[in-house]
Amino acid sequence: MFPTAIDMPEDVVWRRDIYREIDLNKDANAGLYYPVEPIDKQLNLFTFVFKLALNGYIPVYEYRLDGSEVFSDAAKVKIKTVLDNYHIFYEEKDGKLRVDNSDIPSAEVKLYYLKESAYYDQANSTFHRKVLAFCPVMMREDDFGGEASKYPLFWVKYSDVEPFLTRQTVMTSNLNNAATMTMADFFTLTKYEGKIYKTNNMLGRTLAQYCTTDSAMAKEQRKIEGELTSFEKNIFGDQAKKDSLDSIANLDPKAAAKARKVSRRSGSKSETEKTTKVRRRSSSPRSSGGSSAARVTVRRQRH
Structure with a gap:
């Protein structure tokens, strides 16, 4: 498999779209969560994307009830609507919105829904995985202190944010804090890990809709991962x-x-055949002894 930062061709002969749940509590994804609040110019993924949307650099799109994403003008969401819907404090002055770093709910965004496409590019005979979009998910407890609920905020088209992700780094190791890479490389090299919760299918169903138990869900996830791996390995037979x-x-x-x-x-067997041939050759002179000259014996007589 080859990581790619280029656009996916429209005429690919094989493609499968996968939706994953990226848990930031896992070590592989923790770099997207750190730091919770900005440290100098270092921001985590949500704070960085939030500021880009707040300042109008990238559009954000609504998260629909069925979990699907539509990147049309009609599906665009105003960032002010997001602030109001999720009770994020802001100030508005001269038509501009301002949100203090301490009011950005970065600590509550502990999940991402991520859509990726695995495809075969017949133009150069290579297999790729490409991130198409992601959605930050806020984990927020209710007023009674119960279990935290998931609140998907909005969809971000990856091609819109990708040029900006090259400017921000992410830490990739707990043992070596000097080990970093850009956020763009993190996604291009598929350093993230996440369980599959949906694939594009004709019925539009998520795994949870037809996998009634946790074991059935895990089995289906392994099956899909296996199908992707099998296709990649057997492209050329x-x-x-x-x-x-x-x-x-x-x-x-x-x-x-x-x-x-x-x-x-x-x-x-070959040694036996050799021995037989040698014996036959050595016996041939003896068989021709009859044709040799006769011996003459002379007897002396005494006088």
């Missing part, structure tokens, strides 16, 4: 069979033992 004895030994010990046994038998 099965790997050529290995014919050397060493390769056979590595793949199947029984086959290797059988091959060695056959080899020994053929070797002993």
Whole structure:
């Protein structure tokens, strides 16, 4: 699989759209959560995207009840509507909105819904995974202190925000704090991890709608991941069979033992044939002894 930062061609011969839930509590994704509040110029993903939307650099789109995304002008959401709907404090002066860093609900955004596309590009015979969009999800407790509920805020089209993500870095290691990469590289190299909760299908169903138990859900997620891996590995057909004895030994010990046994038998057979030929050749001079000159014996007589 080759990571790609280029646009996906429209005429690909194979493609599958996947929706994942990116949990920022996992180590692989924690770099998107840190720091919760800005430290100098270092911002986490939500704060960075929130400021871009607040200042009008990128549009944001509504999160529909069915969880789907539509990137049309009609689906655009005003950032002021988001602030009002989720009770985010702001000030408005001279037609401009201002939100203090301490009022940005960055600490509550602990999940992202992410849409990616796995596809085969026949133009250069390569398999790619490309992020298409993501949605920050706020985890907020109710007034009675119950279990936190999920509040998907808005969809962001990845191609809109990608040029800005090259300017912001993310920490990639807990052991080495100097290990960083840009947020754009983080998504391009698919460093994130997330469980599949939906695929594009003709019925528009999520996994939860037809997987009634947790075990069924986990099984379906493994199945989909396996299908993606299988397609990537078998794009060009099965790997050529290995014919050397060493390769056979590595793949199947029984086959290797059988091959060695056959080899020994053929070797002993050839040695027997050689011995027989040598014996036949050595016996041929003896058979021609009858044609040699006769011996003459002279007897002496005493006088």
